[in-house]
Amino acid sequence: MENHFKQDCLIVLKEKLADGTIDRRTFLTGLVALGAFSVAGGHMAKAAGGDLVVTNWGGDAVPAFKSAFTDGFSQSAGLAVKIDGSGSTKGAMKAQFDSGAVHWDICDADPGATKSLGQAGMVEKIDYAVVDKAKVEDGFAYEYSIANYFFSYVIAYDASKFAGDPPKSWADFWDVKKYPGKRTMYKWMAGSLEAALMADGVPMDKLYPLDMDRAFAKLEELKPHIVSYWDSGAESQQLLRDGEASMGLVWHTRANLVETDTNGAVSWTYAQGIMAPSGWAVIKGNPAGKEAAMKFIAWCQDPARQVVLLETLGSGPANPAAHASVPAKLKRLDCSAPENRALQVAMDMDWYAVNSDKALDRYLAMVGG
Amino acid sequence: MLLLALYVVPFAGVVSWSVTQPEIGFAQYWRILSGGDMTNVFLRTLRIAVISTTITVLVGYCLSYYWVMGSRLRQTILEVCIFIPFWISVLVRAFGWLIILRDNGMANSFLMAAHVITEPLGTGRNEFAVIVGMVHFMVPFSVFPMATVMRKIDRRILLAAHGLGADPATVFRKIFLPLSMPGVFAAFVMVLVFSVGFFVTPAILGGGRVVMVAEAVFVQMFQTTNWGLGAAMSVVLLLLIGAIVGLAYRLLGVRSFVG
Numbered sequence: 001m002e003n004h005f006k007q008d009c010l011i012v013l014k015e016k017l018a019d020g021t022i023d024r025r026t027f028l029t030g031l032v033a034l035g036a037f038s039v040a041g042g043h044m045a046k047a048a049g050g051d052l053v054v055t056n057w058g059g060d061a062v063p064a065f066k067s068a069f070t071d072g073f074s075q076s077a078g079l080a081v082k083i084d085g086s087g088s089t090k091g092a093m094k095a096q097f098d099s100g101a102v103h104w105d106i107c108d109a110d111p112g113a114t115k116s117l118g119q120a121g122m123v124e125k126i127d128y129a130v131v132d133k134a135k136v137e138d139g140f141a142y143e144y145s146i147a148n149y150f151f152s153y154v155i156a157y158d159a160s161k162f163a164g165d166p167p168k169s170w171a172d173f174w175d176v177k178k179y180p181g182k183r184t185m186y187k188w189m190a191g192s193l194e195a196a197l198m199a200d201g202v203p204m205d206k207l208y209p210l211d212m213d214r215a216f217a218k219l220e221e222l223k224p225h226i227v228s229y230w231d232s233g234a235e236s237q238q239l240l241r242d243g244e245a246s247m248g249l250v251w252h253t254r255a256n257l258v259e260t261d262t263n264g265a266v267s268w269t270y271a272q273g274i275m276a277p278s279g280w281a282v283i284k285g286n287p288a289g290k291e292a293a294m295k296f297i298a299w300c301q302d303p304a305r306q307v308v309l310l311e312t313l314g315s316g317p318a319n320p321a322a323h324a325s326v327p328a329k330l331k332r333l334d335c336s337a338p339e340n341r342a343l344q345v346a347m348d349m350d351w352y353a354v355n356s357d358k359a360l361d362r363y364l365a366m367v368g369g
Numbered sequence: 370m371l372l373l374a375l376y377v378v379p380f381a382g383v384v385s386w387s388v389t390q391p392e393i394g395f396a397q398y399w400r401i402l403s404g405g406d407m408t409n410v411f412l413r414t415l416r417i418a419v420i421s422t423t424i425t426v427l428v429g430y431c432l433s434y435y436w437v438m439g440s441r442l443r444q445t446i447l448e449v450c451i452f453i454p455f456w457i458s459v460l461v462r463a464f465g466w467l468i469i470l471r472d473n474g475m476a477n478s479f480l481m482a483a484h485v486i487t488e489p490l491g492t493g494r495n496e497f498a499v500i501v502g503m504v505h506f507m508v509p510f511s512v513f514p515m516a517t518v519m520r521k522i523d524r525r526i527l528l529a530a531h532g533l534g535a536d537p538a539t540v541f542r543k544i545f546l547p548l549s550m551p552g553v554f555a556a557f558v559m560v561l562v563f564s565v566g567f568f569v570t571p572a573i574l575g576g577g578r579v580v581m582v583a584e585a586v587f588v589q590m591f592q593t594t595n596w597g598l599g600a601a602m603s604v605v606l607l608l609l610i611g612a613i614v615g616l617a618y619r620l621l622g623v624r625s626f627v628g
Contacts (some may be wrong), residue, residue, distance in 0.1 A: 088592075091592070227472070228494045228577055230577065243473060245474060368413065368578050369409065
C-alpha cells in the first residue's frame with residue numbers, strides 16, 4: 001500500500017525537476033536521501049563483485065544520479081551501489097526469496113508487509129548493533145525493518161467553501177450535511193479504517209486493534225458520497241483541484257501540492273491525521289550480505305540527508321534529530337515533527353502485518369459491492 | 370516445444386500454486402465459487418463483459434455495414450473514425466472519457482448549459498463509464514471480423530433479391546443479415562474474451578469501485594501475496610475463456626473464425 005506512496009514521491013520529484021522548482025542537484029540528493037535510488041538502465045541490477053543493490057520505485061534513468069550516490073556511499077563503506085527501480089512489492093520480495101535468486105540487498109518496503117515476510121523467515125532481522133535505534137523516532141525501529149521516512153494520511157478540503165469553519169476531524173469528514181460535496185478516499189484501504197473509527201467516536205489512543213466491523217459499518221455510511229476511491233496520488237490531487245471532491249483522505253505530500261497549485265483554494269490539516277512509516281528491509285540471503293546492507297541503512301540515518309528528502313519530497317524525517325534543522329517554510333510539511341505529530345495518530349504496523357490482507361479483501365469487496 | 374517451455378510449464382506452476390498455497394486443497398476454488406467477495410468479482414466481470422460486448426457488436430455491425438456498403442467517401446471517413454482510436458493507447462482513451470464523463474466534465478457541462486439537465490448525471494467513475502470506455506476501445510476489434518465477412522457476401526445475390534421484388538429492408542433481413550452472422554459471432558466471441566481480461570479501463574473509469582478479475586488477480590499477487598487465490602482466479606478465468614471459445618467453435622465451427 002505504501003509502495004504506492006513511494007512511487008508517487010518519484011513522480012512528484014520528476015514534475016518538480018521538469019518545471020524548474022528544484023534543480024538537478026537537489027533532485028539527485030533528494031533521491032539519495034529517500035533511498036529512491038533511481039534506476040540506472042531501469043531493470044534488475046544484479047549484484048556482482050561486492051556491489052550493493054538497493055531497490056525502490058524508480059522511473060526513468062538519471063545517469064548522473066548513480067555516480068552522485070555511489071561516490072557518497074563508496075567512501076563510507078567501500079562498496080559500489082547499483083539501483084533497481086522495479087519496485088519492492090511484498091509479492092516481488094516473496095518471489096525473490098522463494099525462487100532462491102535474491103538479487104536485492106536493501107528494499108524500501110512496507111513495515112507491515114515486511115513483518116509478515118519476516119515471520120515467514122524471508123526477511124533478516126535488523127542488526128541494532130550496526131543500525132542506531134536512537135536515530136529513529138520512538139517506536140519505529142522494528143524487528144524486521146526500520147523506518148526510513150514518514151508520510152501522513154490527512155484531511156484535505158475545499159477551502160473556498162469551508163474556510164470559515166474548516167473540518168477539524170474525521171467526524172466532520174463524514175458530516176456531509178455540514179460540509180456538502182463528494183469525498184474521495186484511498187482505494188488501497190490504509191488509513192481508511194482508522195479514519196472511520198475516529199469518525200465514529202473512537203479516541204485516537206484507543207484505535208488499535210482496529211474494530212473492523214465498526215469501521216466497515218462507518219465506511220458503508222459514507223460510500224454513497226464517494227466520487228472516487230483514488231488509486232494514484234495524482235488522481236487524488238486532480239479530484240480536489242477540479243472540485244470533483246470537496247474533501248479527501250489523501251497523502252500530506254499531495255495535499256500540500258494541491259494547496260500550492262490552487263493558491264490555497266484547497267487546504268489541509270494534520271488534525272487526526274494518520275502518520276505512517278516506510279521502512280528499510282533486507283531479504284534473507286541477499287547477495288552482498290547482511291552486514292553491508294546494515295551499514296548502508298545506518299548510513300542513511302544521517303539527519304542532513306533526511307532534511308534534503310523533506311525539501312524535495314515532503315516526506316518526514318525518520319531521525320528525530322533532523323527536525324531541528326528543518327527550514328521554517330518546511331515546518332508544515334514535516335509530518336513527524338513533534339508539533340505535527342501531536343495532532344496525529346501513528347499507524348500501527350504490527351496490526352497491519354497480521355490483518356492487512358484480510359482487511360484489504362474486505363475493503364475492496366465493500367468498495368465494489 | 371517452445372510453446373511447451375514458455376507457456377505450458379509456467380502455467381502448470383500456476384495451477385499447482387492454486388491447489389497448494391497456502392495449504393493443499395481446493396479452498397481457494399471454494400472461495401471463488403462460494404458466493405462471497407470473489408464470486409462477486411467474477412459475476413461483475415461477466416456482467417460488464419456481456420453488456421459491453423453486446424453494445425460493441427451492435428455499434429460495430431452498423432459501422433461495418435456502412436464501411437463495406439458505403440460510397441468511397443463514406444468509407445474513407447469511416448476508416449479514419451475506426452483507425453485513429455484504434456491507434457491511441459488504452460490509457461489515453463480512458464482518461465479522455467474521464468474528462469468527458471465526470472460530473473464537471475464536458476458532457477455534463479454541455480448538457481447543463483443547454484438546459485437539458487439541471488444536475489450532473491453521475492456518468493463518470495462508475496460502471497456506466499467503464500462500459501463506455503470498454504465499448505470505445507473494442508469497437509474496432511469487432512469491426513474487422515464483421516467487415517471481412519460482409520465483404521465476402523456476393524453483391525449479385527443482393528441485386529438478384531432486389532430484382533425479384535424484395536424491398537431493401539427485406540433484402541437486409543432475409544439475405545444480408547444471415548450471411549453476415551458468422552462475422553457477428555466471431556466478433557462477439559473475440560470481444561467477449563477480450564473484455565473479461567480488461568484491467569486499465571475499469572481501474573481508471575470505475576472510480577476504484579469496479580474491480581474486475583484481472584485487477585483482483587493483481588491485488589492477490591502483489592498486494593496481499595495470496596498467490597494461491599490469485600492463481601486459482603487465473604485458472605478460473607482461463608477456464609471461462611476456454612469455455613466461451615470452445616462453445617463458439619462447437620456452435621459455429623472453425624471456419625467462421627479463420628474464414
